[in-house]
Structure formats: C-alpha cells, structure tokens
Amino acid sequence: MQHTHTYKRHRPEQTLLYQLVERHYPEFLKQVGHQGKSLPHHVEKEFEEFLRCGRLEHGFLRVVCDDCKHEKLVAFSCKKRGFCPSCGGRRMAESAKLLIDDVLQGYPVRQWVLSLPIPLRLLLALYPKHLSKVMQIIHRAIATNIIHRAGYLKKQAKTGAVTYIQRFGSSLNLNIHFHMLFLEGVIIQKRERTSFKRVKAPSHRDIECIVHTISHRIATYLEKAGLIQRDMDNTFLDLPMDDEDSLLPLQAASVSYRIAVGKDAGKKVFSLQTLPAKDFDNYGQLAKIAGFSLHAGVFAYADQPDKLERLCRYIARPAVSEKRLSLTTTGNVRYELKTPYTDGTTHVFFSPIDFVSKLAALVPPPRLNLTRFYGVFAPNANVRAEVTSSRRGKNSPRLAEHLKDSDRPYHARSMTWAQRLKRVFNIDITVCEACAKTNVKIIACITEVAVIEKILKHLDKQDPPIIANTCRAPPLIESKQLIPVNDYEIQRDFDFGAQKHYH
Template structure:
C-alpha cells in the first residue's frame, strides 16, 4: 500500500448496503400483499402472473438470504457482500434507480450528440391512458404518429424536407404520475433542429427556434385528430352524435379495474372502491403565469419548455435521469398514526393538494396497476438515433450504428461476452450518480473485485451465520451452563 494512497482524503461518501427489509415500502408489501391476494381469491379474481411475479421478486430483492456476491479488497482482504436485485420495472425503487443511472449514462455518453436537446412531453386523456397501458402494440403505433408529426414540424421549420434532412429523438415512456396514479405519457428528447448533408457529404446540424404558443396549439390539434382517426379506424374509438367513447375488453379483469380507478384518482380496492382518493390540501398557490411552451386540447397536453444547450452536459444528464426515474419515491412515503399510507406529491397541484392517502390494501392495488406488461420496451429510439439508421454512427458520440467500420484499435482489442453485454457495472453506477467510489476499499483505498457468486442455500446460511457471529458477539449461540462432571462416572473401573 503506497503512502500516496494512505494520504488521500475521504472525500467521497461511504458505501452502505441497501437494507430493503428496513424500508416502509418493503414492510407494507410484505405485510399486506398476502392479505390482498387472499381477498382477491375469495372474490374469485386473480392478478396476472407477471404482476404476481413482480411482487414476489420484490420481496427477494436486496436480501442476502437469497444470494449475493462476495467483493474483496486485493490489499487488506476486507470483504463485503452485495445482494442480488430483482431487476423488475414496476415499483422497485432500488432497481429503478439502477436503471435510471444506466439509461442516463448511455444516452449522454453514446446517443445524444453535443447539440441542443429539447424535451417534448405529451400526455393523453384519461381514457386513452388506460387504453395505451392495456394495448402495448397500439401504444407503439400512437408513438409513431407522434414522432412523425413532431419530426415533420422540425424539418419544415428548418427549411428542408424529409428527403434532404433528418432529426432524431429518444422516447422514455412513463407509466406513473406524482400521486402513484397510472398516467401513461411520453417524454421525448428531440434534437432541437435537424441534420442535413453539406456539399462534401458531411452531416451538419441546423438549429431551429423554440416553438411558439401558436405552433404548439397547431401541433396538439394535429396530434389529437390523427390519434383519434387512427383509433377509430382500428375500431377502438366509437363516435355518435353526442359522445365519443372507447371500447375496452375485460370488464371482469381485476388488473383492468385497478388500472381504471388508478387513472381517475379513485380508490381501487376495498368497500370504498370507486370514491375519490383522500387528499390533503393547503391554500392554493397564487396562479402562475401560463407558460408559452404548453398547449392543451381535448385532454391532450403538449409541453416543450425544457431545453439543454450543447455545452450543458450535466443538465442533459439530470434531464435524462428525470425522465427515467423510478415510479415510487421512498422519501415521500410515510405511515400515519391511523395506519394509512401517506404519499407526498412531488409538486403541489393547482388546487393545493400536497398529499394523498391510501388504505394499505388499496396501496397494494396502486402498485399492481403500475406494473408494465412483460417484453414491452419502454425506451424507444427514432430517426437518426434508430439502430438501423445509416447516419447514426456519424452523429452519435458512441459511433455505433449500421454500416460502421471498426477502427484499427478496436480490431486489436478483443472484448469478452460479458464486457460487450454490460454497459456499466454496479460500481460505476454508484460512482456516477452518488459519488460513491465502491471500486476502492473504504479501509485502505485498495482495488476491490468480485471473488465469488454465492447461490447455494446451505453455503449462504453458513456464511451469514459466520458473519453474524463475527460482527455481533451478542448474537453468538451460548450453550446452557452445566454442572461439574459426575465423579462416580469418571472414576468407574
């Protein structure tokens, strides 16, 4: 161990193992999920298999009893254990934070070029939120309509046509709102301009001005009309002389009912099902000046007021983390003295609402409504950022794309299968997001590495018992006191 390493000040926070069993969210699911399932069975209803798997895996996430990695310092031999994660996409805060860090790093380092980026947020009427959450294929088609509409607007505004210029976008599909309600909406990071080939064949960026209120109004009108026409053509939307309504199947589906109540901010489970969720309201804030970067029509809302310039890399990464954040914030979750679950809103509503309250079983139903269907990609790449676009390697920092030729250095450097699959290690995620350098030993500053993967239940129990005895002598098993040996037995011939 070098003197320079010993002299380094401890400027980074120390890593502490996440203990999910001590969090309120874990305790609520562990206590009330079995009762929730029992009441559903008594009613002759049941959650889909993928939703049940989400809850079961969440209860295993981060628990050393179900497997872990052994990480050891190469110098002082200090060890720590790292529990396995569930890797689910529904409501697990730990796995959501991991995915947020990895997605933001990927977008900033390998996808988004050093040009201005603007965030476009499109939200839908209540009925469409439920339809898009239930029909992932339909959601993909609607997203294609939204991208084509916005991309055409940018290309024409820059003075080009679709044959001479291209733009690109990354869409993060969020399924949740600030009140743990099902609110499927699109967060789209668009290039704030277009790329076009110059006379030498190089791709040159042409920036466009920020959208005006009139332009946003025209765009949201186009989007509402085009989406409605498409849904009507496919038979999901019906119109008559007075009303417009959607056709949804599965009225007896428990999850569909939970999602329907969640979309409309109503109680989803229990004797008060269908009523408005109890909320805490304060004095409404003074009405703010209406933004020039938002437009609304027929329940559609289009916002384009957030932009990151080319040199604002930290702002771009914060924006990427924001749009890929997990659904549930444990910091805003609490339990009242009456046993109700209290959840604080990220930003107060216009009517002054700051908190919402749930019965424990209704809270479980809220979590179930947020679970996405399996094999549905919630991150989409469009235009220049699409994997099959021939210009992607020319404009993205990662220089990866269709038809790209590897450099001489890359040809000589062979990577293993694990190196090609893993974008970032868990150590790199902690260091990038929380400034925690887990690659160095907290005792001596030496390099640490993974030395074993423990999955055998017998070995797991043996190691955990050993560590409990070593770390806390009070946990050691002490045999009962016994009297002196029987002398007559010892000296018998």
C-alpha cells in the same frame, strides 16, 4: 480528488415501502382471490422479486480485499421495472449516462412532454401493442414541425429524438405519458457528409398546431383500429366487459384517482390541499386541446451536459420515491406529490391494501420497451453512425484486426455494478473501506440455501428483524376542516378532471 462515500449495504427490509408490501401484499392477493380472479403472472413475479431484492438470505456475492482481507457481502437485486426504487435508481443512472455519452452529446436538446386524456391512458395500458403506432404519430408531427421551421422538406433534412414512456404520475396514479428529447435542429446530409442546423424555439402557435394534429391523428387511428367508437355527440371506448384477471379494474381505479379495493372501493382518493389554487391557462410553450397537453419549455444547450444529464435522470426516474412516503398515526399511507397540483393539492392518502393495488397497476407488461429512439437516432437510420459518438448504426464501419485501437469505432457497454454505485451514490466499491486500497475483488457467488445460512451464521451477518418504521406523517385532520392560520383544507371527494394539467 473527489470524496467518495463508504459502501454500506442497503437494507430494504427496514424501509417503509418494503414493510408495506411484505405485510399487506398477501392480504391484497386474498381480496383479489375472493373476486374469483388472479393477478397476471408478471405482476405477481414483480412483487415476489421485490421482496427478495437486497436480502442476503436469497444469495449474495463475497467481496474481499486482497491486502487486508476485509470482507463484505453484497446482496442480489431484482432488476425489475415496476416500483423498486433501488433498481430504478441504478437504471436511471445507466440510461442517463448512455444518452449523454453515446447519443445526445454535442447537440442542443428540447424536452417535449405529451399527456393524454384519462380514458386514453387506460386504453393504452390495456392495449400496449398500439403504443408504437401512437408514438410514431406523435414523433412524426413534432419532427415535421421542426424540419419545416428549419426551412427544409422532410426529404431534405431529418431530426432525431429519444422517448421515455412514463407510466406513473406524481400521486402514484397510472398515467401513461411521453417525455421526448428532440434535437433542437435538423441533420442535413450532403455528399456523404452530415451537418447540423439549429432552429429557433417553438412558438405557442406552433405547439397548438402540433397538439391539434396529434389529437386528431390519434383519434383517427384508434377509431380505425376499433378501439374507440364515435357518433355525432360522443366518443366511446371499446373496453372488454369480462376481464380474465383483476388488472383492468386496478388500472381503471388508478388512472381515475379512485380507490380500488376495500369498503371504500370506487370513491375518490383522499387528498390534502395545503396551497391555494392557481389558474393554469394555455400560454407560452404549453398547449391543451381535448385533454391532450403538450409542453416544450425545457431546453439544454450543447455545452450544458450537466443540465442534460439532470433532465435525463428526471425522465428516467423510478415510479416511487421513498423520501415522499410516510405513515399517518392511523396507519394510512401518506404520499407527497413531487409538484403540487394546480388546485393546491400536495398529498394523497391510501389504505395499505389500496396502496399495494396502486403499485400493481404501475407494473409494465413484459417485453414492452419503455425507451424508444426515432429519426437519426433509430437503430436502422442510415446516418446514426455519423451523428452519434458511439458510432454504432446501420452503416457503421466494421472492426478490422489491422486497425489501431484509436481508429476502431467506439462501442458502448452497459455500466458495471461498481460503476452504477459510483455514479448514483458516489460510492467506489473497488476501494476497501478498511485499508483504503483498490485491491478488492469478487471471490464467490453464493446461491445455495445451505451455504448461505452457514456463511451468514458464521459471519454473524444475519439481517436483524424488521423494526417499526419511524417515517410517520403529521396527524390527520378531520375532513372538510379549515385551519384559518395556514389556510389548509382536506377535500375527500376531490375532482381530478381531465382538463387539469397532471404529470
């Protein structure tokens, strides 16, 4: 029997991320207001709901064991998509489970990662309605290459993909890029039966041809849409000069690695180099053209569900990692990069106010679907019900009362709260930690303020006051100072050029 951990309520008010937002978000709003602008409603709501997430004062569930009467209180979550690590972790686990169990099960899968030039990241953040067309261009180019490498025409075979739109980079910068899980092969339909044919891995030349096609078609589309203008020598973005709210300058600063607010606004973000620089040329399954970067070096076989689930979790991960967040002795925010940059940069630093501005720039607009299904996995695909284990699709068989349970098509459902806890944290909430029995159930949902205060006071469960955070970074080193022993260097005006490979 696998060991599970005992449930212990997450206290967000004791995390550094929560404290930074709670203390500095009001000041950030004041600075935005001094400019005569205001944040969009969905961004303000993201911050407000984050400050309520996991707090018992804003409502909770009462969970009681029927055997020993042991009781626990479970706070509500914000369920937002911006920067909440807790809700992002639960969503990550549920998305990975859905893909493994219902969509990609039994197929070899390759990850294709496309990064865009810095100007196009800002353009697509400002005009999210054009994302769908851009993603169709990308999917069509890669799918066509896979079908042709399999020896078929587009009318004879199809492939499928699941795409995640990631809006964040390793340094909390706004970086819209795409993680695509493509079938490493094609689906062939003959006489109402489907079969799968695998293809060989793409060569460097294949990837170069694909990224060249993608860059040309995206530029052509954006020019026809009136979003860019080109002459003989230059290309210009058609951005609004007078924005009604303050989100555009925040996004522009975030996407270009610059400080958005405060006395140093417009300067490059302070960075720390602790590793020697490396040359990163085009080779293997990586190709770069005109700021576009396409990588296809990660592959999972059909009999590697664990590896595929780790890959799905990686591409669906939250934007902010609390483990890599800390404070310096001077009160600045220090954030460690998940993967060092090619020049050796491993950390970036923000003032608390500028850190809040970086969070605001990462909030996705409402009603923007960040997960897309293409090809045979698309909701309206004719063969979707045949190639996926969930058997849901355009031509899926309808349920009939006379069918046995074993004959009915499987329909996936969202994971319950208890299932998410068990999958993410290996915690089984249905088991009582006092008597180790499974007779635990929810007896009430408490949302009224007067009742909340009365219960918390009676049970003496009121949250303790915010304590000083102990997550502190090593002392800052003077700018441009060299330490010969470790070959460390801090570079204030670091050039994050578009020609470098960032994710």
